[in-house]
Amino acid sequence: MAMECPHCGTVNSAMSGRCLRCGGDLSAPPRRPSAARSPASRMSVGNAATSADPARLHRSVGIGLSVLSSVFLVLTYLGIAPILRVDTVAPVIAYAPAAIAVALWGVALLILRPRVPGRPPGWSVEQFWSAPEMGGKVVSIWFLLEGGGIIAAVGYFLTGEPTSAIAMGLMNAAYWLCGPDRF
16 A cells, blocks of 8 residues: 655655655645646656656766766777877866866865765665755766766866876776765
């Protein structure tokens, strides 16, 4: 038998004591009437098409970032890259993407990461991620880390400078270390 959350209207299993979407107590009185919500806005826990899967999103984006970085490393190893030849401009072009990548790393991990609340004791990873406010905050961190990795990878592809390669490796490592189970 299904049970509707009195706080957000999400349909939950009758066996769970807390809502899988908002984490609210299923036996508590409602904060607002659920009749005011349209049936289309209610989310069923059993419906995989409407539930978010942050682990799959993180894995897919991370694989793309790792593949791009690997392809650029292989192209440089094979002598196909760097695209730009060694001159006075190439080091500047290599340092700029590396600096941008490190700046994005700093924003993501030093400014945005502390703003993500920790998982409450007793909550599973699924319960934490079903809270609507979590996704946007953490995806912003992933977006910045992935963007910095791509910018550093392109800098390495263009110039072949090790500075960009180091920044690319830093961004890849930071991205994978900020997985859904780390929050």
